[in-house]
Amino acid sequence: MARFIFITGGVVSSLGKGLMAASLGALLQARGYRVRIRKFDPYLNVDPGTMSPYQHGEVYVTDDGAETDLDLGHYERFTGVASRQSDNITSGRIYQQIITRERRGDYLGATVQVIPHVTDAIKSFALAETDDLDFVLCEIGGTVGDIESLPFIEAIRQLKNELGRGNSISIHVTLVPFIAAAGELKTKPTQHSVRELASLGVQPDVLVCRSERPLPEGEKAKIALFCNVPKEAVISALDAKSIYAVPLQYHGEGLDAEVLKAFGLPVGAAPDLGRWDDIVDRIVNPEGEVTVGVVGKYVGLPDAYKSLNEALVHGGIANRVKVNIRWIDAELFEQADSDIAASLEPLNAILVPGAFGERGAEGKIASIRFARERRVPYFGICFGMQMACVEAARNLAGIAGASSTEFGPTPEPVVGLITEWMGSDGLEKREQGGDLGGTMRLGAYQAKLAGNSHVAGIYGAGEISERHRHRYEVNTAYKERLEETGLAFTGMSPDGALPEIVERPEHPWFVGVQFHPELKSKPFAPHPLFASFIEAAVRQSRLV
Numbered sequence: 001m002a003r004f005i006f007i008t009g010g011v012v013s014s015l016g017k018g019l020m021a022a023s024l025g026a027l028l029q030a031r032g033y034r035v036r037i038r039k040f041d042p043y044l045n046v047d048p049g050t051m052s053p054y055q056h057g058e059v060y061v062t063d064d065g066a067e068t069d070l071d072l073g074h075y076e077r078f079t080g081v082a083s084r085q086s087d088n089i090t091s092g093r094i095y096q097q098i099i100t101r102e103r104r105g106d107y108l109g110a111t112v113q114v115i116p117h118v119t120d121a122i123k124s125f126a127l128a129e130t131d132d133l134d135f136v137l138c139e140i141g142g143t144v145g146d147i148e149s150l151p152f153i154e155a156i157r158q159l160k161n162e163l164g165r166g167n168s169i170s171i172h173v174t175l176v177p178f179i180a181a182a183g184e185l186k187t188k189p190t191q192h193s194v195r196e197l198a199s200l201g202v203q204p205d206v207l208v209c210r211s212e213r214p215l216p217e218g219e220k221a222k223i224a225l226f227c228n229v230p231k232e233a234v235i236s237a238l239d240a241k242s243i244y245a246v247p248l249q250y251h252g253e254g255l256d257a258e259v260l261k262a263f264g265l266p267v268g269a270a271p272d273l274g275r276w277d278d279i280v281d282r283i284v285n286p287e288g289e290v291t292v293g294v295v296g297k298y299v300g301l302p303d304a305y306k307s308l309n310e311a312l313v314h315g316g317i318a319n320r321v322k323v324n325i326r327w328i329d330a331e332l333f334e335q336a337d338s339d340i341a342a343s344l345e346p347l348n349a350i351l352v353p354g355a356f357g358e359r360g361a362e363g364k365i366a367s368i369r370f371a372r373e374r375r376v377p378y379f380g381i382c383f384g385m386q387m388a389c390v391e392a393a394r395n396l397a398g399i400a401g402a403s404s405t406e407f408g409p410t411p412e413p414v415v416g417l418i419t420e421w422m423g424s425d426g427l428e429k430r431e432q433g434g435d436l437g438g439t440m441r442l443g444a445y446q447a448k449l450a451g452n453s454h455v456a457g458i459y460g461a462g463e464i465s466e467r468h469r470h471r472y473e474v475n476t477a478y479k480e481r482l483e484e485t486g487l488a489f490t491g492m493s494p495d496g497a498l499p500e501i502v503e504r505p506e507h508p509w510f511v512g513v514q515f516h517p518e519l520k521s522k523p524f525a526p527h528p529l530f531a532s533f534i535e536a537a538v539r540q541s542r543l544v
């Protein structure tokens with residue numbers, strides 16, 4: 001039977017609980033255990049799919065087409081275990097299920113309540129599909145004390161009891177602030193937070209204390225005394241020089257050993273963390289640097305492009321270079337007095353990422369034109385591929401009105417809404433003007449690559465599977481006219497109906513993909529497209 005690790009946070013949000021869970025998962029894996037990490041989100045949205053990236057950061061998409069919390073991206077990048085729909089649940093989804101059942105009469109007249117109905121649903125979510133695992137790490141979003149998280153904490157309390165002694169532990173992540181005026185680290189917020197958690201019936205076994213300065217032994221002892229945990233189980237967690245140094249840092253502080261001890265398991269020999277040493281070495285000791293411009297829409301909030309940011313870092317790891325990312329607001333290039341060349345000339349490569357809506361589209365099209373004409377490496381992801389096709393149609397094929405139906409009716413729908421496509425389970429359909437939630441082509445789809453194309457060489461494969469999240473597609477009615485502009489359609493859906501990849505064979509590096517390769521990149525296995533894109537940026541940097 002799998003053992004369960006429940007992870008809660010206290011004092012403030014943004015303490016890096018997700019990164020802690022991901023790092024602990026990686027450390028347990030390095031010790032030979034099979035792990036899976038799950039996220040419980042207490043908010044009432046059914047999934048984060050319809051939430052603004054400004055509010056919630058990026059939406060992370062799984063192979064099985066779930067729109068999930070971005071923490072699942074951390075989990076997957078650190079453990080290499082592909083996330084699934086069953087790894088992320090929200091209060092909204094739980095209530096939706098319960099209310100659907102109630103309307104069907106499944107409860108046979110019973111009063112439907114938070115305890116036991118909501119808590120039972122949370123527990124069965126935690127326990128589902130865990131037979132082949134050694135450890136299930138369950139991270140509860142939010143902060144202890146939030147109204148929304150109460151049913152989750154209650155479900156943990158019940159589960160700890162039901163799973164029996166030795167089969168579950170709880171880790172609480174808190175903040176130990178440094179008060180400059182007093183010159184001291186303060187443990188009181190941690191004490192209060194643990195007391196709050198304990199008052200809900202959950203006594204933590206391990207405390208992870210985030211602080212700006214190392215926790216002195218005396219402070220650890222004080223926290224241990226007041227919070228009822230062994231002193232060695234008070235783990236000090238400082239900011240790291242790279243997120244990929246976090247597993248090494250936690251191991252150095254004894255986190256994985258304390259977790260095993262809390263389960264009563266032998267700690268044994270130190271795990272081989274050579275993979276992480278190598279990654280950190282490549283990040284800390286680069287042999288050069290390149291600057292990539294990301295011309296996007298949500299550039300004010302780096303979390304909105306979390307996986308993209310990481311995939312670019314991974315491309316740097318693959319080439320042993322530092323990747324400086326310049327986030328550029330596409331709308332700046334739509335102003336009459338903007339000097340687009342001056343902004344883009346210092347860049348070694350240009351990327352237009354995924355996006356929804358018309359805002360900034362013209363600025364992106366102008367950037368793509370610059371990259372094409374100046375022979376600067378260009379990578380278009382999803383919207384960035386669609387706009388590369390619109391750019392070619394307008395500026396090379398003479399189709400002045402070329403546009404996407406996403407922006408409204410157009411006589412030249414180079415990008416248009418597709419209402420039917422072949423999924424792995426047969427024909428999938430959607431309606432014009434349907435609901436926004438759950439109406440996209442989502443999750444993993446296969447693509448066939450043209451034999452001697454650049455991308456087939458990059459992937460070293462003829463058939464690939466990548467994750468999608470979009471409504472619109474490049475319209476194959478324009479394929480021939482676009483091909484005449486030098487744009488090659490080198491990746492297509494297996495039935496040949498949907499363009500998946502376009503490239504310019506005559507350009508140093510110009511690739512547009514309808515999917516999101518950034519979602520599958522890992523520090524120890526950089527995605528081939530990102531590795532190749534950064535390699536092209538390095539070549540470009542040597543030309544100037």
Ligand code: GLN
Binds near residue numbers: 353357382406
């Ligand atoms: N808005 C475009 C579509 O829905 C692109 C989506 C994306 O870039 N993820 O097809």
